Amino acid sequence: MDRISALRNVEDAIRAFEDGDADLADTERRVATVLRTYATEFEVENRRAYRAVDGPGEGRVVVAADPLEAREQIASLAAIDDEVDPADVTVEPL
Numbered sequence: 627m628d629r630i631s632a633l634r635n636v637e638d639a640i641r642a643f644e645d646g647d648a649d650l651a652d653t654e655r656r657v658a659t660v661l662r663t664y665a666t667e668f669e670v671e672n673r674r675a676y677r678a679v680d681g682p683g684e685g686r687v688v689v690a691a692d693p694l695e696a697r698e699q700i701a702s703l704a705a706i707d708d709e710v711d712p713a714d715v716t717v718e719p720l
Contacts, residue, residue, distance in 0.1 A: 632664040666720045678704075680716035693717050 627635075639656035642648040648656070665687055668675045676696035677687045683704030690696035697712040704710050 627660070627663050627667050629664070632660050635660040668720075675720040676700075676717040677720055678715050679718050681714040682710040683715055687720065693719075 636657050639648070639653050639660070642656075643650065643653040665675045668689060673689050673691050675687055675689050676693060678684050678696075678700045683700040686700050686703060688696050688699040688703070690699055694712070696717045697715040700715050700717065701710040701712040704715070
């Protein structure tokens with residue numbers, strides 16, 4: 627799914643909410659589904675989506691040039707109170 631398609635699908639979900647054809651929970655699910663689909667198909671100019679599958683930040687998805695950059699981003703996002711070592715994060719491409 628390209629960006630324009632994703633935006634159109636989000637717009638459709640919001641329109642259905644505004645028209646009373648969907649409640650907030652349905653709208654959130656539709657928008658989340660669009661975003662998940664967009665992320666899993668994302669690959670532009672040597673960048674792609676990676677998901678943390680183990681360690682701090684498990685389940686987070688980021689866009690990076692390579693697994694090392696993805697681990698560093700996830701470690702940075704996961705670090706709230708403590709330092710997180712990127713080596714403790716395992717990632718896989720989506």
